[in-house]
Amino acid sequence: MIKRVKGTQDFLDLTLFNFIIEKISHHLALYRFSQIATPIIEHTELFTRSLGTATDVVSKEMFLIEHRGDGQHEDQEIEHICLRPENTAPIVRAFIENGIQTIPWKVFAWGPMFRYERPQKGRYRQFNQISMEIIGAASIAEDAQFIMMLDRFFHETLQMNNYAILLNFLGCPQDRVKFKEKLRAFLDKLGTAVCANCMERKDKNIMRIFDCKISTCQELYQNAPHIADNLCPTCEQEWNAVQLQLQMLSVSYVYKPTLVRGLDYYSKTVFEFASNQLGAQNAFCAGGRYDGLVKELGGAEDQPSLGAAIGIERLMLILENYISRLALPQKQALQVVVPMGTAEQSLALILADVMRASGLCVEVLLEGDSMKSMMRKANKLGAAHCLILGSDELASKTVTVKNMVTGEEKRMPQVEVVGFLSAFAKVT
Numbered sequence: 001m002i003k004r005v006k007g008t009q010d011f012l013d014l015t016l017f018n019f020i021i022e023k024i025s026h027h028l029a030l031y032r033f034s035q036i037a038t039p040i041i042e043h044t045e046l047f048t049r050s051l052g053t054a055t056d057v058v059s060k061e062m063f064l065i066e067h068r069g070d071g072q073h074e075d076q077e078i079e080h081i082c083l084r085p086e087n088t089a090p091i092v093r094a095f096i097e098n099g100i101q102t103i104p105w106k107v108f109a110w111g112p113m114f115r116y117e118r119p120q121k122g123r124y125r126q127f128n129q130i131s132m133e134i135i136g137a138a139s140i141a142e143d144a145q146f147i148m149m150l151d152r153f154f155h156e157t158l159q160m161n162n163y164a165i166l167l168n169f170l171g172c173p174q175d176r177v178k179f180k181e182k183l184r185a186f187l188d189k190l191g192t193a194v195c196a197n198c199m200e201r202k203d204k205n206i207m208r209i210f211d212c213k214i215s216t217c218q219e220l221y222q223n224a225p226h227i228a229d230n231l232c233p234t235c236e237q238e239w240n241a242v243q244l245q246l247q248m249l250s251v252s253y254v255y256k257p258t259l260v261r262g263l264d265y266y267s268k269t270v271f272e273f274a275s276n277q278l279g280a281q282n283a284f285c286a287g288g289r290y291d292g293l294v295k296e297l298g299g300a301e302d303q304p305s306l307g308a309a310i311g312i313e314r315l316m317l318i319l320e321n322y323i324s325r326l327a328l329p330q331k332q333a334l335q336v337v338v339p340m341g342t343a344e345q346s347l348a349l350i351l352a353d354v355m356r357a358s359g360l361c362v363e364v365l366l367e368g369d370s371m372k373s374m375m376r377k378a379n380k381l382g383a384a385h386c387l388i389l390g391s392d393e394l395a396s397k398t399v400t401v402k403n404m405v406t407g408e409e410k411r412m413p414q415v416e417v418v419g420f421l422s423a424f425a426k427v428t
């Protein structure tokens, strides 16, 4: 047997998945976001330029495709393409490439992302994200509104209450240059007491030391300097403003000084929504501000921006715990047409066709079993009614309608069936 690729999943029931997409689309429309879609494949350089080569995603987790043009010529240049690991950089690329002039550009997109990670609960190699971005959002008040928008969605629309919003402020690039020096001096004092991984991070991506999973490192870092205590006056003011506005909007958050996020493009506000129901992979939504990214990717003008991504699989893991509380769409009542023999099959197909044209959900049993076994089959399918067509019914242009809940049977002219069942559906 050929099995699915490691770290991928088959979705055999999309009810919850589609429910999430429908609800978030509606919610985002209230904030004037419109939906877009970008390709699943992009040039690898888009991510090395934006996320940074020293990040885990780019250095270890990329699904790379190398393509030599049409394959006909040996000397053709190799095209470096990859499966997208995230969707912020592609959306920014789309903004620049399509010459979007309407600022702010408020868009969302959803679809699969790919990262070559070690698969475990809540961590897959192909997973789905809903990405929301505001490109051209200079005011820091946008940050509070954005976090509120997400909080209202999880708390009110999805009725979640078992999560925390973790918040930090990474300052401007100048703040980070200064802070990294300070952090390096702190690490120098610790010498070789930290793990080999952190020694490497110190040279390549120093702020990521705070993500170290090793407890001895974590203990040592308790006395480390924090970026939010080392901001320039403008950033300091903005950091205070974000917090004050969140408080005024009744959005509870936890200041987490060690939240640095994995990707290089973040500046200023960063946040994560984390649930204690997810175990080690506890973040189901994450994002922040990326003021320099548009310019970095070749945009003519600077466009301060912010965005976030919801991990759909992780959100589903949480929602599955209380699925009965959600108003998931109900399946339509099923009507089963039961032709007793091959002579009645054509009539059964015509009747079913007319019924479906009136919006009824219909299954026709065409396997020609005994009456008893067909009724059992209909019951198993969860039929609301069975519409029995035998030789009598065929001759008299009638149909016997059996209510599968009460067992009641009623014979009526075929032309009356749709009216009868539609009226029935309205009452129940």
Ligand code: ATP
Binding pocket: 086, 115, 117, 122, 123, 124, 125, 126, 127, 128, 129, 261, 262, 281, 282, 283, 284, 285, 286, 287, 309, 310, 311, 312, 313, 314
């Ligand atoms: P983590 O720290 O859990 O690896 P991340 O910082 O790499 O997350 P982001 O790049 O911010 O994640 O992606 C946003 C969201 O996408 C995450 O909060 C998570 O819900 C989801 N996500 C990220 N990687 C995976 C994955 N491999 N499988 C499933 N969901 C994922």
Ligand code: MG
Binding pocket: 262
């Ligand atoms: Mg990750």
